[in-house]
Amino acid sequence: MVSQPTTPPPQGDKNASAGLLATTILVTVLCIILVSLRFATRIWIVKRVGWDDWTILFACLGHPIGMALVIVQISYGFGRPAYYLTPHQFQEFMKFAYGEWLQTFATLMFTKVSICLFLLRITITPAFIRPLQAAIAILIVSNVVLTLLWILQCTPHLDKAWNDKVSGKCFSKGQLERIIISQALISIISDFFLSAFPILILRKVQISFRSKLGLCALMGLGVITGSLSIVRTVLNWQNETSDPTWASIPNWYWRSWEVFFGIAAACIPTLRPGYKWLKGAMRTRFTKLSSGQEKTTEGPVSKWTAPKPSASDPSKGSRGKNNTENAMTATTTTQDEDILPLQNFDPSIRADIEHYPRGDETEEREHYPRDSKGNERRMGLHIPGDVSTHRPGHFKRLDSEAKVGGGLGAEEVEDRI
Known part of the structure; x- marks a missing residue:
């Protein structure tokens, strides 16, 4: 002592x-x-x-x-x-x-x-x-x-x-x-x-x-x-x-x-x-405020309507409807895509957002696996393309070629953080 x-x-x-x-x-x-x-x-x-x-x-x-x-x-x-x-x-x-x-x-x-x-x-x-x-x-x-x-x-x-x-x-x-x-x-x-x-x-x-x-x-x-x-x-x-x-x-x-x-x-x-969530929430808030100001200054804006299906190909009607639904899904999920990992989505929602829109039948994608309905499936979050031009979408890969040790990609590392 x-x-x-x-x-x-x-x-x-x-x-x-x-x-x-x-x-x-x-x-x-x-x-x-x-x-x-x-x-x-x-x-x-x-x-x-x-x-x-x-x-x-x-x-x-x-x-x-x-x-x-x-x-x-x-x-x-x-x-x-x-x-x-x-x-x-x-x-x-x-x-x-x-x-x-x-x-x-x-x-x-x-x-x-x-x-x-x-x-x-x-x-x-x-x-x-x-x-x-x-x-x-x-x-x-x-x-x-x-x-x-x-x-x-x-x-x-x-x-x-x-x-x-x-x-x-x-x-x-x-x-x-x-x-x-x-x-x-x-x-x-x-x-x-x-x-x-x-x-x-x-x-x-x-x-x-x-x-x-x-x-x-x-x-x-x-x-x-x-x-x-x-x-x-x-x-x-x-x-x-x-x-x-x-x-x-x-x-x-x-x-x-x-x-x-x-x-x-x-x-x-x-x-x-938490920072990414707050950043996304603030971005969405500012976007809504900006669009609200534009409506008050420029007057009413006409609602967008989906393109009508061609008469020569009746099957395009259902495809156009699916594309419209995919576009709406993209609108609601793109903002959250950078906030929540894909694993947090419900399986049924994951199946919808992983579906390709029409127009992606290119030679370089023929080797992609397809599900029972003929839709291309791949690990990752699919970003749908432009419905009006049938421009194909793309994937934000979660299984990147860059692996961390036993197989974690860049986004998966951030998800585990």
């Missing part, structure tokens, strides 16, 4: 508790907002909640607990030099600082496990799956061991860690520093490993360099967390100083932002479907 200093500090009785309180509240609120947006995206847009979402929820719960511990520490003198505290205040501060480190270990572990589970969502190749599974096992085992060492730093009475009046034996200052440094090294290595992993997953996906760079940047935000962890490790000596209530303030700031950016790195990539 660290003893309370007996000599006054050169800076006098300063108080930095206001900055500590504002920071812990800000970080906690931002984490709750990010995790709430993530669950809103998963529940109402993606309609799928996985283990990576539940683990990041556990990590987020650590922030309100940490904020409560910091507020109690501030009430007992955190932010002031320990020389000016009463023995009771110093003892209570050490008790709640002991618990705050346990919260930090658990929050960082759940955050990194969530990122591993998220990366497992977008890859199916054993060469990628096994390293991620090994990383999860290492993170859990190492953090459990370090947590137990921190809890059992004093024997036979655990409260010897903050109460020097209790008999017992505790780890030395160097041993406690090694526990914190070990946890920091595991955190740094895992942060940079998980930040580089998306590059390996996305390097063979045939998407634009700009999109690939954006996805890698979103999923590589752990670099910031790793950098903050390096600074926190360098400043680790401040935790075991003779004046922990004052000298450990810079270390606490770096550690708080490290935990926050870890949760941000886990949540921001998962908000991509």
